[in-house]
Amino acid sequence: MATVLVTGGMGFIGSHTVISLHNNGFDVVIADNLSNSKTEVLNRLETITGKRFKFYKVDCCNKEELRKVFEENDIDSVIHFAGLKAVGESVRMPVEYYSNNINSLLTVVTLMNEFGVKKIVFSSSATVYGESEDVPFTEESPLGTCTNPYGWTKWMLEQVLRDCSVAYPELRVCLLRYFNPVGAHESGLIGEDPRGIPNNLFPYISKVAAGTLEKLTVFGNDYDTPDGTCLRDYIHVCDLADGHVRSLNYLATQSEGVSVFNLGTGKGTSVVEAIKAFEKACGHEIPHVFGPRRAGDIPVCYASTDKAREVLGFEAKRTIEDMCSSCWNWQTKNPQGLPED
Ligand code: NAD
Ligand code: UD1
Numbered sequence: 001m002a003t004v005l006v007t008g009g010m011g012f013i014g015s016h017t018v019i020s021l022h023n024n025g026f027d028v029v030i031a032d033n034l035s036n037s038k039t040e041v042l043n044r045l046e047t048i049t050g051k052r053f054k055f056y057k058v059d060c061c062n063k064e065e066l067r068k069v070f071e072e073n074d075i076d077s078v079i080h081f082a083g084l085k086a087v088g089e090s091v092r093m094p095v096e097y098y099s100n101n102i103n104s105l106l107t108v109v110t111l112m113n114e115f116g117v118k119k120i121v122f123s124s125s126a127t128v129y130g131e132s133e134d135v136p137f138t139e140e141s142p143l144g145t146c147t148n149p150y151g152w153t154k155w156m157l158e159q160v161l162r163d164c165s166v167a168y169p170e171l172r173v174c175l176l177r178y179f180n181p182v183g184a185h186e187s188g189l190i191g192e193d194p195r196g197i198p199n200n201l202f203p204y205i206s207k208v209a210a211g212t213l214e215k216l217t218v219f220g221n222d223y224d225t226p227d228g229t230c231l232r233d234y235i236h237v238c239d240l241a242d243g244h245v246r247s248l249n250y251l252a253t254q255s256e257g258v259s260v261f262n263l264g265t266g267k268g269t270s271v272v273e274a275i276k277a278f279e280k281a282c283g284h285e286i287p288h289v290f291g292p293r294r295a296g297d298i299p300v301c302y303a304s305t306d307k308a309r310e311v312l313g314f315e316a317k318r319t320i321e322d323m324c325s326s327c328w329n330w331q332t333k334n335p336q337g338l339p340e341d
Helices: 012-023 040-049 063-072 087-092 094-115 149-167 201-210 237-251 271-282 306-312 320-333
Strands: 003-007 027-032 054-057 075-080 119-125 172-178 180-182 216-219 234-236 257-263 288-291
Touching (some): 003 012, 012 027, 012 040, 012 075, 054 063, 075 094, 075 237, 087 094, 087 149, 094 119, 094 149, 119 149, 149 172, 149 257, 180 201, 201 320, 234 237, 234 320, 257 306, 271 320
Parallel strands (some): 003 027, 003 075, 075 119, 119 172, 172 257, 216 288
8 A cells, every 4th residue: 555645634635635545545644743733633534534644743844853754654655735825924924934835845855855755746726827817727827926925935836846857857746736625524524724814715704604703805896707706716625635646646657757737626606606605505694795805816717627637537526515515514513623732
């Protein structure tokens, strides 16, 4: 059984991916410093899968700590989720974002070289396409100019991995550009568990639906879109998780090089449509008001999914209704999020 090192595996996307990996016959080792996640995730994963995953509380920027993980396990491949991801925070704390996101990947790649590990899947983002309005985004769409340090770290790290693949010809890399991952595992045991007031739409709507926050402000309703609000490509996190398994299987068939895939549904949903779908899921109205546009938002962003379908056989199966109902199930079962460590 091939062992996959999942860095950041206690986080939102990582924890769902751990389940998919397990269900598809992979052995998993998790490395996470718990800077944005909680130990309880491990218990929840055990309840869902019946398996206690091997977990190292390590900072991926710390080479000596992380080396232990490579020494003690026969690692076949890495999925690298470990990173900081809050756009607004990255503007306030650029040094922390560049330092954490860049050093963690550089350390992982250094140790992969040292231990002869040849396959890596990297969490990138549609944010690398910048502010272009030329949708849908294909993998060949030009990379844009990012509007914040978080986005730049993704942009730079894609380049780092391209450079590494030239220098280390046996290295096989998948760059996965996620669109808007939302939803939660059907059990309601794990889901997105942000600290403080959420910045992103789905966690915010959930908290309004639960009554923890008073109302949602829709950022702009004067865009050139059917209902005036922005369109985004929301993808269920469990579909996204399956995309990682397919990417690993694909890398196993490759001998070198970098492959890039969009992971989205190919469909744009407006903020108003998302609110309506969530209202259906929770059975009551979501109080909301229309406010000014948020700086840096583009009107429309969705993926071309052709390449992922043709090459990986990947197709997102779950609907916006599934995303809302799973999100609501997670919210109602864990109104305060997961217990603190
Ligand atoms: P998350 O914060 O829930 O998970 C990231 C995990 O990495 C956390 O558990 C955190 O504790 C850990 N981590 C951070 N820095 C670390 C370090 N130096 N060493 C060890 N662990 C560290 O975020 P997520 O939503 O699951 O995102 C996972 C990855 O996908 C991130 O790289 C993120 O940038 C990327 N991504 C996320 C989205 C999204 O909307 N959620 C979209 C595009 C890309
Ligand atoms: C955000 C990130 C982006 C990241 C992506 C992945 C920002 C600025 N961008 O994108 O870098 O790759 O997540 O998921 O954070 N909205 C409201 N009211 C709210 C919150 C959001 O109307 O309270 C709207 C936004 O204007 C946007 C849509 O909802 O039109 C989705 O917003 P969000 O969930 O923050 O995602 P993105 O901005 O697409």
